[in-house]
Amino acid sequence: MQTKEIKAFGTQAVDKQLEQLTINRRTVRPHDVEIEILYCGICHSDLHSVRNEWGNTVYPVVPGHEIVGKIIRVGAHVTKFSIGDLAAVGCIADSCRCCDACGKGEEQLCENGWTCVTNSPDKISGGMTYGGFSENSVVDENYVLHVPEKLDLASAAPILCAGITVYSPLKRGNAGAGKRVGIIGIGGLGHMAIKIAKAMGATVAVFSTSAKKAEDAKRLGADEFILSDDETQIRGTSKLDMILDTVSGYHDVNRYLNLLKTDGGTLVIVGLPAEPLPVNAFNLVNGRKSFSGLIIGGIRETQEVLDFCAEHNIAPDIELINVADINVAFDRLQKGDVKYRFVVDMKSI
Ligand code: NAP
Numbered sequence: 399m400q401t402k403e404i405k406a407f408g409t410q411a412v413d414k415q416l417e418q419l420t421i422n423r424r425t426v427r428p429h430d431v432e433i434e435i436l437y438c439g440i441c442h443s444d445l446h447s448v449r450n451e452w453g454n455t456v457y458p459v460v461p462g463h464e465i466v467g468k469i470i471r472v473g474a475h476v477t478k479f480s481i482g483d484l485a486a487v488g489c490i491a492d493s494c495r496c497c498d499a500c501g502k503g504e505e506q507l508c509e510n511g512w513t514c515v516t517n518s519p520d521k522i523s524g525g526m527t528y529g530g531f532s533e534n535s536v537v538d539e540n541y542v543l544h545v546p547e548k549l550d551l552a553s554a555a556p557i558l559c560a561g562i563t564v565y566s567p568l569k570r571g572n573a574g575a576g577k578r579v580g581i582i583g584i585g586g587l588g589h590m591a592i593k594i595a596k597a598m599g600a601t602v603a604v605f606s607t608s609a610k611k612a613e614d615a616k617r618l619g620a621d622e623f624i625l626s627d628d629e630t631q632i633r634g635t636s637k638l639d640m641i642l643d644t645v646s647g648y649h650d651v652n653r654y655l656n657l658l659k660t661d662g663g664t665l666v667i668v669g670l671p672a673e674p675l676p677v678n679a680f681n682l683v684n685g686r687k688s689f690s691g692l693i694i695g696g697i698r699e700t701q702e703v704l705d706f707c708a709e710h711n712i713a714p715d716i717e718l719i720n721v722a723d724i725n726v727a728f729d730r731l732q733k734g735d736v737k738y739r740f741v742v743d744m745k746s747i
């Protein structure tokens with residue numbers, strides 16, 4: 399396997415800051431494209447990962463899975479992209495391509511294990527995959543998305559993870575006119591969920607621990623803001639068809655299960671706190687309610703959400719930073735202090 403050395407930004411150990419690293423990236427094979435990375439979002443999953451909160455991090459780790467850039471090299475058999483095209487990569491860098499899930503375009507459910515763009519065993523180059531905090535990315539063209547021209551490039555980046563992770567359950571849950579949707583947590587995922595659910599036509603109630611986000615919630619499109627620490631406000635909330643839980647830390651899901659409509663009300667968890675969340679069975683059996691979860695979306699659906707955002711003029715609210723500010727950004731993200739997604743200008747590496 400031919401490789402070349404490139405600059406990246408990552409960390410060598412759980413107790414170390416992120417710093418500039420040199421990594422090896424494979425050179426393009428016949429079906430690969432090479433993308434010069436222009437922008438990369440910072441997802442809370444990157445924070446869980448660099449701090450080994452899920453216990454599966456292999457160091458050195460180069461995070462970043464909300465990648466937007468430009469094609470600078472194409473393999474001999476590439477048909478979907480040309481040099482100079484805008485391109486994006488989300489979480490999925492590869493999958494088996496032969497199981498039922500891959501056949502249905504649901505690569506994130508690949509029965510033989512999909513390859514995440516970061517911190518995942520690299521079945522092609524060996525070792526682990528290195529993510530988007532780097533100069534370039536080399537990916538099979540079938541796992542690369544087209545960026546609609548209407549989208550601003552920097553603010554398109556968070557659509558690749560935050561956007562798809564909330565679009566997929568909202569679409570699956572038929573969020574639309576006449577539906578009441580609850581969203582827990584106003585962070586990267588949560589603020590996109592508000593925008594997308596509103597664009598789908600749903601009525602949106604937002605649950606937040608941060609009173610200071612109330613005004614923003616309305617500006618983002620929410621119909622109701624509920625301070626989640628206030629039991630009276632929680633109890634006063636009208637029943638919801640669906641609740642999307644985007645919270646990154648430990649919290650009590652039972653109080654939200656009680657807000658679901660009888661017979662079919664569903665709480666979909668997409669947040670990934672490191673600790674298990676206890677569920678009281680009575681809260682599900684009484685009223686025949688569901689508690690489910692979901693991971694990102696497939697390549698086809700990721701293209702769909704990019705196109706959906708372009709069509710509905712939806713752009714994530716971002717704070718654009720330079721590579722040198724990544725450590726500060728991670729600390730701020732830990733404190734919930736971001737409006738509402740950091741995006742790194744990768745040209746500053
Ligand atoms: P984020 O920007 O940090 O937002 C998380 C929000 O959750 C915070 O802004 C805060 O909102 C709320 N929150 C945090 N800790 C809390 C606690 N202990 N109790 C109650 N509320 C709390 O994170 P993100 O990037 O949106 O990611 C959210 C979660 O989704 C992470 O765990 C991430 O790993 C996971 N994720 C999963 C997938 C998937 O495919 N399933 C994809 C991407 C991300 P308020 O201030 O409004 O309360």
Ligand code: ZN
Nearest residue numbers: 441443559560
């Ligand atoms: Zn993510």
Ligand code: ZN
Nearest residue numbers: 494497500508
């Ligand atoms: Zn598969």
